[in-house]
């Protein structure tokens with residue numbers, strides 16, 4: 362395999378569960394050293410895709426190559442070179458923090474001596490060195506997730522798969538996880554992650570695909586996706602009324618595009634402050650006004666007509 366070849370290449374990849382198509386003929390190429398994301402709402406098909414890449418769920422159709430190998434025939438060889446951080450923690454609550462890493466390393470045939478050394482290094486990396494002898498149970502959600510990330514690194518993988526790495530964590534815990542993932546990125550580790558948080562996708566991913574209903578609806582870097590599918594800024598207006606709809610007609614002239622949601626109106630404009638001044642000049646007085654930069658949430662809304670997190 363040459364370095365120019367993508368580490369993960371999917372062409373027309375399909376996953377069906379009975380008559381239901383969860384992943385519908387997607388094309389994906391993940392290059393060495395990049396942080397690649399699958400962004401989409403619940404049920405978009407992100408986990409199903411990850412499980413095929415992780416060689417724990419066989420594709421129903423299409424082509425998938427991971428590190429130049431075929432997951433159906435070369436599953437064990439591929440898995441040996443992957444690090445996997447699943448959506449739900451699968452740590453062993455009977456073992457200590459350190460033992461969780463050592464036991465996991467042993468599955469890869471790593472000697473006990475090397476495993477101990479690697480466990481110590483990785484626990485320092487995820488800032489859990491002081492908890493090495495603690496049982497897993499009393500750890501916070503964020504600590505458990507960082508331990509799972511450490512566990513995913515124990516075999517020095519070529520690719521790390523992270524399924525919703527910060528779902529369920531509070532903001533501070535999320536930032537600690539992000540910091541560690543940034544660090545891995547800087548070390549040149551290839552990261553593949555799923556998320557339904559647009560801020561996570563924007564901050565961590567060099568490139569991403571936006572998924573909806575099993576399909577890829579857009580692909581690119583966060584910056585390019587925003588440039589292609591949104592305006593520079595957005596003004597969010599909330600009117601204290603039963604429905605936002607009656608206000609929309611009056612605002613249509615102001616923006617390049619307008620979205621009316623049940624609780625607010627989004628006005629897509631080049632300059633947020635100028636648009637707010639124009640809203641005021643129209644004599645409208647919304648209960649709440651926010652001018653902000655466009656985000657991947659706006660991209661998703663534009664492409665699908667729905668918000669990422671309902």
Ligand SMILES: Nc1ncnc2c1ncn2[C@@H]1O[C@H](COP(=O)(O)OP(=O)(O)OP(=O)(O)O)[C@@H](O)[C@H]1O
Pocket residue numbers: 378381382383401402403404405406407408409410557
């Ligand atoms: N084992 C299964 N049997 C039947 N249907 C499944 C199975 N696994 C997933 N699905 C369905 O496939 C669709 C995609 O699920 P998937 O878990 O891949 O989505 P997701 O984007 O990862 O969302 P989430 O964040 O909720 O995991 C969903 O409609 C889900 O109900």
